[in-house]
Amino acid sequence: MFRFVHASDLHLGAAFGSAMGGFPEDAVKTMRQSPYRAFDRVIDAAIDSEAAFVVLAGDLCNRADGGIKPELALRTGARRLADAGIRTFAVYGNHDYLAPGRPDLDWPDRAHVFPVSEAEPVVVQIDGEDRAYLFGLSYGRADERTNLAARYPVPPAELFSVGILHAACGPVSGHATYAPCTPEDLASRGYDYWALGHVHSEQVLRDFEPMIAYAGNTQSLNPNETGPRGCRIVTVADDGSISAEFRETDVVRRFLVTVDIGPLQREQDLLDTLEQKMKESARDRGSAEACVLRFRLAGRGPLHRFLAQPDHVRDLREHLGEAGTSYTTPVWIEAIKVETRPDIDLDARRGAEDFLGEFLRLANAVASDPEGLANARKMLTDQMKPEHARLLAQLGPGLVSEDALHRYLQAAEVLGADHLLSADD
Ligand SMILES: [Mn+2]
Numbered sequence: 117m118f119r120f121v122h123a124s125d126l127h128l129g130a131a132f133g134s135a136m137g138g139f140p141e142d143a144v145k146t147m148r149q150s151p152y153r154a155f156d157r158v159i160d161a162a163i164d165s166e167a168a169f170v171v172l173a174g175d176l177c178n179r180a181d182g183g184i185k186p187e188l189a190l191r192t193g194a195r196r197l198a199d200a201g202i203r204t205f206a207v208y209g210n211h212d213y214l215a216p217g218r219p220d221l222d223w224p225d226r227a228h229v230f231p232v233s234e235a236e237p238v239v240v241q242i243d244g245e246d247r248a249y250l251f252g253l254s255y256g257r258a259d260e261r262t263n264l265a266a267r268y269p270v271p272p273a274e275l276f277s278v279g280i281l282h283a284a285c286g287p288v289s290g291h292a293t294y295a296p297c298t299p300e301d302l303a304s305r306g307y308d309y310w311a312l313g314h315v316h317s318e319q320v321l322r323d324f325e326p327m328i329a330y331a332g333n334t335q336s337l338n339p340n341e342t343g344p345r346g347c348r349i350v351t352v353a354d355d356g357s358i359s360a361e362f363r364e365t366d367v368v369r370r371f372l373v374t375v376d377i378g379p380l381q382r383e384q385d386l387l388d389t390l391e392q393k394m395k396e397s398a399r400d401r402g403s404a405e406a407c408v409l410r411f412r413l414a415g416r417g418p419l420h421r422f423l424a425q426p427d428h429v430r431d432l433r434e435h436l437g438e439a440g441t442s443y444t445t446p447v448w449i450e451a452i453k454v455e456t457r458p459d460i461d462l463d464a465r466r467g468a469e470d471f472l473g474e475f476l477r478l479a480n481a482v483a484s485d486p487e488g489l490a491n492a493r494k495m496l497t498d499q500m501k502p503e504h505a506r507l508l509a510q511l512g513p514g515l516v517s518e519d520a521l522h523r524y525l526q527a528a529e530v531l532g533a534d535h536l537l538s539a540d541d
Contacts, residue, residue, distance in 0.1 A: 117351065117352065117353050117354055118168045118242050118247060118248070118351075118352055119165050119166060119167045119168060119349060119350065119351050119352070120167050120168055120169045120170065120171060120248075120278070120349075120350050120352075121158060121161055121162040121165070121167045121169075121170045121171070121347055121348070121349055121350070122170075122171050122173065122309075122311040122329065122331045122347060122348040122350055122360075123155075123158045123170065123171070123172055123173070123331050123334055123347035123348075123365075124172060124173035124174055124175065124176075124209075124282070124311070124312070124313030124314070124330070124331050124332070124333070124334075125173075125174070125175040125176075125209075125313055125314070125316055125331075125332070125333035125334065126151055126154070126155050126158075126172070126175070126176045126177075126190075126333070126334050126335075127151050127175055127176075127177070127178040127211065127333060127335070127337055128151050128152060128155060128176060128177050128178060128182075128185075128186035128189050128190065129151070129177055129178040129179065129182040129183070129185060129186035130148075130151050130178040130337050131148065131178070132144075132147050132148065132337070132338075138433070138437075139437075139448055139450075140437070140441055140448070142441065142446070143406070143408075143441075143446070143448045146367070146368060146405070146406055146446075147368055147408075149367070150335045150366070150367040150368045151178075151334070151335045151337075152189055153335075153367045154334035154335035154345070154365045154366055154367055155189065155190075155193055155334060155365075156193070157334070157346075157363075157365035157367075157403070158170070158193075158334055158347045158365055159193050159196050159197055161347060161349060161363045161365065162197060162200075162202050163196075163197075163200045163202065165349045165363075167202055167349070168202065168203070168240065168242050168247075168248070169202060169203040169204065169205060169240055169248070169250075170197055170202060170203070170204050170205070171205045171206070171250070171252075171278060171280050171311045172204065172205070172206040172207070172280075172313075173206075173207060173209070173252075173280050173281065173282055173311050173312055173313030173314075173331065174206075174207050174208055174209025174210070174211075174212070174254070174255070174281075174282030174313035174314065175208075175209040175210065175211040175212060175282065175313055175314065175333075176190055176206060176208065176209075176212055177190070177208075177211065177212035178211055178212070179211060179212065180211065180212050180213050180214075180215055180218065180258070181217070182212070183219075184219045184221075186212075187218075187219045187221055188221065190206075191221060191222070191223055191224065191227075194206075194223060194224050194226075194227035195224045197226070197227075198224040198225065198226040198227060201226075202226070203226045203227065203228070203240060204223075204224075204226065204227040204228070205227075205228050205229075205230070205238065205250050205252065205278075205280060206227070206228070206229045206230070206252075206280075207229070207230045207252040207253060207254045207255075207280050207281070207282055207313075208229070208254040208255055208282075209254075209255055209282030209294075209313055209314060210255055210258045210259070210260060210282065210292070210294045210314070211258070212255075213254070213255035213256055213257050213258050213260070214231070214232050214254050214255065214256055215256065215257070229254065230251070230252035230253055230254055230280065231253075231254055232253065232254050232255065232256035233253070233256070233267075235251065235252065235253055237249055237250060237251040237269060237271070238250045238251075239275065246275060247275065247276060248275055248276045248277070248278060248352075249271045249272060249275040249276070249277040249278070250277070250278045250280065251268055251269060251271070251277075251278075251279055251280070251307075252279070252280030252281065253267060253268075253281070255282065255294075255295075258294075259294070260294050260295045261293075261294065261295070261296070262295065263295065263296060263297045263301065264281060264283060264295040264297070265279075265281060265283065265295075265297040265301045265302055265305060266301070268281070268305050268307070270305065270306050271305075271306055271307055271308075273306075276308050276309075276352050276356060277306070277307040277308050277309070278307065278308065278309045278310075278311055279302065279305065279307040279309070279310045279311065280311045280313075281295070281297075281302075281310060281311070281312055281313070282294070282295065282312070282313040282314050283295035283296070283297050283312060283313075283314055284296050284297075284314055284315075285297050285298065285299060285302065285310075285312055285315075285321060285328065285330075286298055286299055286321060288314070288315050290340075291314060291315055291316070294314065295314075299321045299322050299328050302326065302328055303322065303325075303326055303328070307326050308325075308326050308327070308352075308356065308358065309326055309327050309328075309329075309350065309352075309358060310326055310327070310328040310329070311329070311331070312328065312329060312330045312331075313330070313331070314330070315330040315332065316332055316333040316337070316341055316345075317330070317332040317333075317341075317343075317345075318330060318331060318332040318346070318348065318362055319332070320360075327350075327358050327360070329348060329360065331346075331347050331348045332345055332346070333345050334346060334347060334365045334366065335365070335366050335367060335368065336366055336368065336369065336370045336408075338370075339370055339372070339408070339410050339450055339451070340370075340372075341370055342369075342370045342371055342372050343369070343370075344362075344364045344366060344369065344402050344403070345364070345365065345366040345369075346362055346363050346364040346365040346366065346403070347362075347363055347365055348360045348361070348362055348363070349361045349362075349363055364402045364403035364404075365403060366402070366403055366404050367403075367404055367405055367406070368404055368405070368406045368407070368408055369397075369401050369402060369403075369404035369406075369407050369408070370407075370408050370409075370410070370450075371397045371400075371407055371408070371409045371410070372409075372410050372412065373393045373397065373409055373410070373411050373412070374411075374412045374413075374414055375389055375390065375393065375411060375412070375413050375414070376414055376415035376417075377413055377414070377415045377416075377417040377419045377420065377423070377456050378415040378416060378417045379417070380417055380418075380419050381417075381418060381419075382419075383419065383422055385419075386419055386422075386432075387432075387435075387436075390411060390432075390436055391436065391439060393409070393411070394407075394409060394436065394439070394440050394443070394447040394449075395443070395447075397409055397447055398443055398444075398445040398447050401445055404445075405445065405446075406445060406446045406447070406448065407440075407445065407446070407447045407448070408447075408448050408449075408450050409440075409447060409448070409449050409450060410449075410450045410451050410452075410453065411449070411451070411452045411453065412453045412455060413452065413453065413454050413455065413456050414455045414456060415456060415457070416456065416457040416458065416459060416460075416461075417456065417459050418459045419456070420456040420457060420458050420459055420534075421458070421459075421534075423454045423456050424454070424456075424531075424534050429452050429454055432452060433449050433451070433452050436449050436452075437449045455527075456530075457530055458530065458533055458534060458537060460533075460537070462476060462529070462530075462533060465533075466480060471536060472533065472536045472537070475532055475533070475536060476529065476533065479525065479528070479529040479532065480529075482525065483522060483525045483526075483529075489518075489521060492521060492524075492525060493516055493521055496516060496521075496524065497516070
């Protein structure tokens, strides 16, 4: 029996950019350190579980030109593993592709980074015997669009074989299709385990002959990356059968919490509910030491009028953010997104023979007519600065997607109704 650890997408050096606005200083510091500390926890997991080796499947540094600190951290980690008798095998991915100009630094003896091409496989000895065969390829450019799997040599049948690959395997929603391949492609190569990187959540694409899995990233990097993040501890039994266990390594955990304002009557009810949710997140933090929350307020209720004022929402975020900072497990508020509706039945009012009814019917007509939607889209882009409109056109239809357009129209309808209702008073 032996074990190895599969991790990927460490994104060391991720700066979290503009997403840091409005966070207290402590939060900024903790978040910037979190990828490094999550990597430390991967190493701890390897040492605790007495792993024979660690495989790192790309996007280890956040940027190919991200300076020396992430590279040094990688080597420090590999050194700590080597000192514990554990080997490290790594490939670089689309974020940290190997190109001229990368810092030229030594790796400890027991670490091995697979190059961009002409790579040699490595045979790992465990207790003096040849046990595992490893192969991987690093990216030489960010935009790798070839199927790299086709370049993996056929492994010898008598050794346990691991293919380390940073790739979009099968359909990967929300991730670019770099080094595209299918689980069938990989299964046909003869390896026992495919240690994949690129997709940021743990995913087992196939659990038997071969096992094909993404470990996901070790630390959440943006508000959409909610829930636990970590690495896989893989155990290979003497008969070759594989079992794997997920080990949480994240230091800061993200939550998206939706609250229906329907049952809430008073501002105090809202405060109490949101604080309750913050405490629940702190309780459900798993391995993390701090939580970052995004609230999404939805539904129809009397508090809509209060929430329709951006100043109120700003003050609410500030107040809750301060409260959360003082918890034993800090809870920071990333944003409060308001998608609530007035406390009247807009659909019922749509039939009324008054100005509001007329407005609502018109809004509905725009949203349900292809020509109306096309006009709304044109109005949105016409309002933009030319450089933004150009950028948007380059990025494709995704930014003003059908879905986004409907959300904007719905928000516009609610805003219009709010104005007309307050004019009634
Ligand atoms: Mn990545």
